[in-house]
Amino acid sequence: MTSLVGTILAHASTDGQDRLTAADEPLAGLQTACGGELPGAIAIPELRDLVRAVRQSGLALTKAVNAQDGADAVVAWMNVEPGAPDGGCTIRVRSWQTSPVLADDSSAAARRRVIDRGMAELQAYLDGGQRVLAAITDSTELANLCAAMNAGAGTLWTDFLPPENVHHHQPLHWRLLDDTRVSVPGSARSWRVALLPQMQPGHDASGFELLLLSDDPPQLFSQAAPPNPLPPRANLIGGDLAPVLRQPIARIVANAETIRTRLAGPLPDAYADYAGEIASAGKLLLDLLEDMSDLEVVEAEGFTTHPDSIDLAEVAQQAAGILGVRAREKAIAIDLDMPEHPVLARAEFRRVLQILLNLIGNAIRYAPASSRIGITLRSSGDRVGVVVSDQGPGLSADDQHRIFEKFERLGRSGDGGSGLGLYISRRLAEAMGGALTVESAPGEGAAFLLALPPDTDA
Amino acid sequence: MIDTASHAANLNDAEAVLLDALANAERASGAARSFLAQAARSPASDDVSEETRVRTYAALASLAVAVLDGLVGAAGARHQPAEVDVVIRVLSECPALLEHLRADVIEWQLTQRLHDTLALDPVAPPLLQQLVAQPDHRAAATAFLTAQMYWCRAHARMNMTLGNLPYAVQNQVCGVIQALGASEPDLADRANIVCADVRSASDPAADRERCSAKVLELLGLDAPAALRVQEAGVALFLTALARRTMQSRTAVAGWTDEAQAARLAVSLRAAGTDPGDIRQQLLALHFDDALAEGLAQIAPQQASDMLADMT
Numbered sequence: 061m062t063s064l065v066g067t068i069l070a071h072a073s074t075d076g077q078d079r080l081t082a083a084d085e086p087l088a089g090l091q092t093a094c095g096g097e098l099p100g101a102i103a104i105p106e107l108r109d110l111v112r113a114v115r116q117s118g119l120a121l122t123k124a125v126n127a128q129d130g131a132d133a134v135v136a137w138m139n140v141e142p143g144a145p146d147g148g149c150t151i152r153v154r155s156w157q158t159s160p161v162l163a164d165d166s167s168a169a170a171r172r173r174v175i176d177r178g179m180a181e182l183q184a185y186l187d188g189g190q191r192v193l194a195a196i197t198d199s200t201e202l203a204n205l206c207a208a209m210n211a212g213a214g215t216l217w218t219d220f221l222p223p224e225n226v227h228h229h230q231p232l233h234w235r236l237l238d239d240t241r242v243s244v245p246g247s248a249r250s251w252r253v254a255l256l257p258q259m260q261p262g263h264d265a266s267g268f269e270l271l272l273l274s275d276d277p278p279q280l281f282s283q284a285a286p287p288n289p290l291p292p293r294a295n296l297i298g299g300d301l302a303p304v305l306r307q308p309i310a311r312i313v314a315n316a317e318t319i320r321t322r323l324a325g326p327l328p329d330a331y332a333d334y335a336g337e338i339a340s341a342g343k344l345l346l347d348l349l350e351d352m353s354d355l356e357v358v359e360a361e362g363f364t365t366h367p368d369s370i371d372l373a374e375v376a377q378q379a380a381g382i383l384g385v386r387a388r389e390k391a392i393a394i395d396l397d398m399p400e401h402p403v404l405a406r407a408e409f410r411r412v413l414q415i416l417l418n419l420i421g422n423a424i425r426y427a428p429a430s431s432r433i434g435i436t437l438r439s440s441g442d443r444v445g446v447v448v449s450d451q452g453p454g455l456s457a458d459d460q461h462r463i464f465e466k467f468e469r470l471g472r473s474g475d476g477g478s479g480l481g482l483y484i485s486r487r488l489a490e491a492m493g494g495a496l497t498v499e500s501a502p503g504e505g506a507a508f509l510l511a512l513p514p515d516t517d518a
Numbered sequence: 519m520i521d522t523a524s525h526a527a528n529l530n531d532a533e534a535v536l537l538d539a540l541a542n543a544e545r546a547s548g549a550a551r552s553f554l555a556q557a558a559r560s561p562a563s564d565d566v567s568e569e570t571r572v573r574t575y576a577a578l579a580s581l582a583v584a585v586l587d588g589l590v591g592a593a594g595a596r597h598q599p600a601e602v603d604v605v606i607r608v609l610s611e612c613p614a615l616l617e618h619l620r621a622d623v624i625e626w627q628l629t630q631r632l633h634d635t636l637a638l639d640p641v642a643p644p645l646l647q648q649l650v651a652q653p654d655h656r657a658a659a660t661a662f663l664t665a666q667m668y669w670c671r672a673h674a675r676m677n678m679t680l681g682n683l684p685y686a687v688q689n690q691v692c693g694v695i696q697a698l699g700a701s702e703p704d705l706a707d708r709a710n711i712v713c714a715d716v717r718s719a720s721d722p723a724a725d726r727e728r729c730s731a732k733v734l735e736l737l738g739l740d741a742p743a744a745l746r747v748q749e750a751g752v753a754l755f756l757t758a759l760a761r762r763t764m765q766s767r768t769a770v771a772g773w774t775d776e777a778q779a780a781r782l783a784v785s786l787r788a789a790g791t792d793p794g795d796i797r798q799q800l801l802a803l804h805f806d807d808a809l810a811e812g813l814a815q816i817a818p819q820q821a822s823d824m825l826a827d828m829t
Binding site (some may be wrong): 132178183185194196210266267269374378396398400401402 | 573602634671676
């Protein structure tokens with residue numbers, strides 16, 4: 061959130077019919093984003109009410125005006141004074157704060173994005189029109205692709221990474237291309253692209269970060285051995301339905317946001333609210349889809365991870381750093397007790413990161429404000445581990461057993477959780493030869509222990 | 519009629535307030551150096567913010583592993599924790615490296631914060647996007663953008679390599695590696711090879727700080743937009759301020775810490791920034807803008823003199 065109290069960020073004026081006759085940015089942009097015109101009737105509902113009250117009362121007023129601009133919530137302090145020459149008012153914008161609507165780093169989609177950033181094998185930067193500006197990679201497999209993208213700067217990224225099963229004229233709206241399967245010339249691996257937009261309040265995306273990811277580990281494809289036969293799948297969500305469902309749901313969310321922000325034209329407030337609810341529900345559905353995909357992966361017969369020698373302290377540092385901002389928003393301190401030496405485990409880095417993000421994210425979500433979350437590393441012979449402890453409400457003995465069950469919410473609702481996070485985390489821990497347990501008592505917080513096999517070769 | 523006596527008194531008051539603030543900032547800066555040196559050696563220290571401590575230690579640990587990779591084994595080899603610890607301790611005694619890492623961490627934290635609060639693009643802020651669109655500036659702007667992508671990736675993953683260090687700091691670290699290897703003849707040869715490899719693999723033209731300086735030279739060193747962080751982005755803003763005030767970029771990055779607001783304000787004034795614009799910058803960086811009040815009475819040259827007196 062940015063606060064510019066004490067300055068006048070923008071001036072504006074209205075006439076006797078409460079029409080906005082002139083406005084500086086960012087107010088002018090918000091008026092347009094809310095479906096209005098300049099000059100034209102005030103399209104920002106709370107500002108319209110404020111101006112009308114000032115004009116009718118003849119008294120100056122200063123108050124916060126709330127509005128929504130695309131995916132951002134705007135809170136602006138506006139000083140409105142009567143007595144403008146044509147019977148209208150003068151407006152001074154004193155501060156302008158923006159924050160993402162439905163911001164929740166713990167959501168499955170946000171968690172996946174953090175992991176994607178860490179695992180991307182190629183990163184590119186795109187302009188607002190999805191044209192390549194530059195690309196970087198450390199992968200020898202992708203070196204030629206990276207060189208081609210840099211040589212062809214100014215070209216649509218889809219020319220280098222053709223989306224699979226998408227034959228529409230490019231570029232599609234970025235929401236529809238996010239998480240799309242793509243072909244990488246000369247590579248037999250399965251690839252997908254994540255698009256992360258850079259957005260200024262009141263504007264379209266000014267650029268994008270493109271992440272190229274593969275679920276197949278690189279080393280498997282450097283060996284001459286034929287690929288293992290695919291294990292039979294337990295169900296269809298992740299493999300077949302998720303890619304098919306993700307695109308139409310993303311389209312529903314994109315269209316609902318267009319309606320909600322009145323980009324398609326003026327709309328009564330009630331209908332804009334309905335559209336907002338549709339967008340929120342769609343986003344929750346996308347999160348649930350991500351969890352269901354993970355669920356299918358961990359429940360598949362023959363599911364394996366790709367263990368490597370990893371330093372648990374390093375993973376814990378990353379997880380604490382990633383969620384640090386969100387913890388600070390609740391004035392929660394993450395107390396990471398770093399060991400003097402690396403704590404080496406035999407496990408898959410991204411799976412351990414996924415588990416720790418889930419544990420720390422849950423702690424932030426359910427612990428009281430201004431409390432502490434402790435992260436400590438343990439090493440005891442045949443096991444190494446990480447303990448995430450919080451000062452939340454704690455769990456009864458019965459709840460400690462139930463909390464790892466599928467879809468178990470312990471009576472909670474409305475917080476965007478699916479009840480799958482801990483179930484998936486425990487399955488991942490077990491797949492790596494470890495375990496995920498909890499120790500707790502009502503009123504005394506909870507301590508989750510992720511135990512893993514040590515790396516005895518180190 | 520101008521009351522010259524009153525004006526002089528006000529000027530002295532304003533200067534005294536700023537000098538006092540600068541002295542406080544200097545004390546804080548010295549303390550920061552010492553606690554970071556300690557924090558790097560003792561990860562359990564509570565004297566620094568959690569994020570600064572973790573990121574500084576993680577960067578040192580990454581570099582230590584990279585050094586050991588070169589000295590005793592191929593990349594990816596596992597090293598004894600005690601060996602890693604020894605190299606971390608040795609590296610933490612290199613002032614230039616520690617100063618650089620501290621500044622880097624502060625710059626990254628500011629970059630992230632302004633991304634969250636102002637939606638300021640960490641890689642391609644508005645000024646850079648304008649330059650990329652201009653054929654005459656595209657090559658230099660794209661080179662900086664690429665360097666900035668590598669920098670952001672290293673910090674997002676908390677994984678620093680020797681190649682991430684500026685050219686000058688790399689040289690200092692090479693000196694440390696050679697000193698470390700001097701204990702054994704076999705290691706000495708190996709240390710020389712490692713340093714030669716690092717130097718030959720380094721491309722000064724791809725150095726982020728040099729790339730940012732090149733962009734600013736093309737833009738014109740006195741371009742006002744370069745000193746507006748909302749337009750230039752954190753990286754170009756810091757380089758521009760350092761160049762215009764003849765300070766090191768590492769030092770200027772430290773001035774963005776809230777405790778150093780006085781130095782930042784005086785540096786901006788020394789760079790010729792209008793007091794109104796200074797107020798905007800202080801507010802954008804989430805500081806109290808009270809310091810801007812006295813700056814209207816301080817001429818840019820006077821501000822430069824104040825900075826020089828503090829060094």
